[in-house]
Amino acid sequence: MSAADGLIETPAPAARRSGAVRRGGGTLQGWQRALLGFALPVGAALAWEVAIRLGIAQGRLLPAPSTIISTLADLARNGDLALHIRATLARVAAGFALGVAAGTLLGALAGASGLTRALLDPTLQGLRAIPSIAWVPLFILWLGIFEASKVTLIAVGVAFPVYLGTLGAILSVDRKIIEVGRSFRLTRLQLSCRILLPAVLPHYIVALRSGLGLGWMFVVAAEFMGASEGLGYLLVDGQQLGKPAQIVAAIVVFAILGKLTDALLVAASAPLLRWEDTAQRAAQAEG
Amino acid sequence: MLRLDAISKTYPTGTQALAHLTLSVGAGEILAVVGGSGCGKSTLLRLIAGLDRPSGGRIEVDGETIAAPHPAVGIVFQEPRLLAWLTVAQNIGFGIAHLPRPEREARIQAALERIGLAGHGNRWPRELSGGQAQRVALARALVARPRVLLLDEPFSALDHFTRADLQQHLIALWEDTRPTLVLVTHDIDEALALADRVVVMQPHPGRIGAILTVNPEYPRAPGSPEIEALKRQILNVLGPARSHAALPAAAE
Ligand SMILES: Nc1ncnc2c1ncn2[C@@H]1O[C@H](COP(=O)(O)OP(=O)(O)OP(=O)(O)O)[C@@H](O)[C@H]1O
Ligand SMILES: [Mg+2]
Numbered sequence: 001m002s003a004a005d006g007l008i009e010t011p012a013p014a015a016r017r018s019g020a021v022r023r024g025g026g027t028l029q030g031w032q033r034a035l036l037g038f039a040l041p042v043g044a045a046l047a048w049e050v051a052i053r054l055g056i057a058q059g060r061l062l063p064a065p066s067t068i069i070s071t072l073a074d075l076a077r078n079g080d081l082a083l084h085i086r087a088t089l090a091r092v093a094a095g096f097a098l099g100v101a102a103g104t105l106l107g108a109l110a111g112a113s114g115l116t117r118a119l120l121d122p123t124l125q126g127l128r129a130i131p132s133i134a135w136v137p138l139f140i141l142w143l144g145i146f147e148a149s150k151v152t153l154i155a156v157g158v159a160f161p162v163y164l165g166t167l168g169a170i171l172s173v174d175r176k177i178i179e180v181g182r183s184f185r186l187t188r189l190q191l192s193c194r195i196l197l198p199a200v201l202p203h204y205i206v207a208l209r210s211g212l213g214l215g216w217m218f219v220v221a222a223e224f225m226g227a228s229e230g231l232g233y234l235l236v237d238g239q240q241l242g243k244p245a246q247i248v249a250a251i252v253v254f255a256i257l258g259k260l261t262d263a264l265l266v267a268a269s270a271p272l273l274r275w276e277d278t279a280q281r282a283a284q285a286e287g
Numbered sequence: 288m289l290r291l292d293a294i295s296k297t298y299p300t301g302t303q304a305l306a307h308l309t310l311s312v313g314a315g316e317i318l319a320v321v322g323g324s325g326c327g328k329s330t331l332l333r334l335i336a337g338l339d340r341p342s343g344g345r346i347e348v349d350g351e352t353i354a355a356p357h358p359a360v361g362i363v364f365q366e367p368r369l370l371a372w373l374t375v376a377q378n379i380g381f382g383i384a385h386l387p388r389p390e391r392e393a394r395i396q397a398a399l400e401r402i403g404l405a406g407h408g409n410r411w412p413r414e415l416s417g418g419q420a421q422r423v424a425l426a427r428a429l430v431a432r433p434r435v436l437l438l439d440e441p442f443s444a445l446d447h448f449t450r451a452d453l454q455q456h457l458i459a460l461w462e463d464t465r466p467t468l469v470l471v472t473h474d475i476d477e478a479l480a481l482a483d484r485v486v487v488m489q490p491h492p493g494r495i496g497a498i499l500t501v502n503p504e505y506p507r508a509p510g511s512p513e514i515e516a517l518k519r520q521i522l523n524v525l526g527p528a529r530s531h532a533a534l535p536a537a538a539e
Contacts, residue, residue: 176364176366176368177368177370179338179364179368180364180368180370180381182338182356183336183337183338183356183361183362184356184381184382184431185355185356185357185358194381194384195370198370198372199372201372274411275371275372275373275411275412275413276371277371277411277412277413
């Protein structure tokens with residue numbers, strides 16, 4: 001535990017040295033916040049490592065972090081890791097792109113008028129009620145067990161949150177600012193580009209993020225249906241051959257990739273959302 | 288020249304908001320509209336702005352019938368309604384995107400100076416105070432150079448001092464192009480301070496109770512005997528209940 005303690009303690013003196021203003025210790029600088037976020041997982045991992053080294057725990061079912069790291073290193077060295085990551089990323093990317101396209105299109109159509117909404121929404125809500133995994137047998141029958149059925153499953157998982165988010169965002173646009181556009185005689189197209197689009201953007205990004213999350217969820221399901229490569233294959237393989245370290249290693253990679261792609265999405269959208277008036281932004285401006 | 292000819296408006300809900308209202312407003316005139324809550328003032332402005340269609344009658348601006356939002360008519364709402372994703376300068380330029388860039392920039396710059404926000408063009412709406420935001424909304428409507436500008440209680444959400452300040456800004460902006468102003472207000476003092484004529488409306492259904500002319504010779508200071516006399520007249524038309532209740536924003 002002593003090492004973990006050290007980790008938590010470091011930020012405070014460093015901050016004082018750099019002369020940062022810390023009012024009542026309530027505000028944290030960006031990197032301090034990041035360090036604090038690492039404290040729990042890193043602390044737990046270190047504790048587990050120590051417990052196994054001291055013989056308190058066996059680590060047969062949950063291997064020591066050092067074992068997992070060396071498993072990862074082995075996988076990385078012989079090129080397997082890159083291969084599996086590439087396969088999984090390609091599936092997520094293709095499924096996400098398709099799902100976003102479909103969800104956005106349907107959401108925009110349903111949001112365009114009361115008529116199209118009455119036409120589309122009930123059907124889509126009905127389809128949404130089907131657990132997406134239930135489609136798997138059908139997709140395999142239709143599309144075979146290779147990439148097409150996997151990507152389709154991911155796309156279905158991504159499409160629904162994106163559809164809901166897009167429609168919800170469009171419906172929640174304030175009638176009052178639309179009226180501003182009307183009073184300046186914007187055409188329907190101008191109204192969409194100059195008012196609707198920017199107004200829905202923040203909600204839309206949130207929808208994309210939840211879509212991406214589901215994409216990662218469904219890629220595992222898709223790779224469970226039989227794959228010869230991909231992180232999901234590493235999971236199945238680890239289970240069948242009794243290699244818990246490989247399973248945990250794959251899970252860790254999933255966590256890292258999920259977090260990274262989400263951060264990428266957030267970073268890519270940040271310049272478009274600089275104007276947003278949120279509590280978080282107010283806190284940033286203050287800290 | 289703005290002409291309302293026997294305008295009436297009945298909402299689909301059956302509420303008759305306006306009945307047979309006839310009025311003409313001269314070019315460059317400042318007309319104030321006062322009246323209790325629900326007597327159809329906002330409805331009237333929305334009809335002139337072309338945001339709603341009248342159930343009967345005709346509205347003309349310089350001889351053209353208004354059936355949809357018209358380039359010669361601008362409107363400022365009770366709330367600033369700024370677009371949060373545009374900077375202050377971009378908001379002001381929102382309605383003149385069709386103009387060539389140098390002309391647009393020049394108008395925006397001039398407007399920013401007029402409203403005392405020169406150098407603040409790159410700020411976001413979220414960084415503005417209520418009064419500043421409403422000034423930007425005024426500028427946004429005025430840079431499009433409307434011949435008729437409609438204002439629906441534009442200052443009612445602001446405190447007394449800010450309101451007086453905004454009235455100054457309004458007059459300063461108005462001086463540039465001298466459009467016809469139709470100013471709906473709850474505040475009789477505001478009406479008497481700014482207007483050439485005051486229309487007093489009565490409810491159920493909305494109609495004109497009286498039109499009073501404010502003699503341009505009058506000193507506009509509140510408390511001057513002439514202004515006080517007009518104020519009493521207005522309160523009389525608004526009805527006995529109103530004269531105790533001192534009118535106002537209490538109705539909101
Ligand atoms: N969209 C609408 N649908 C149905 N009735 C409406 C609508 N808008 C206004 N009304 C009704 O029409 C009448 C006039 O409303 P209006 O908003 O024009 O009043 P107002 O004079 O602006 O009031 P206030 O001073 O409170 O703003 C009211 O009785 C109101 O309930
Ligand atoms: Mg009103």
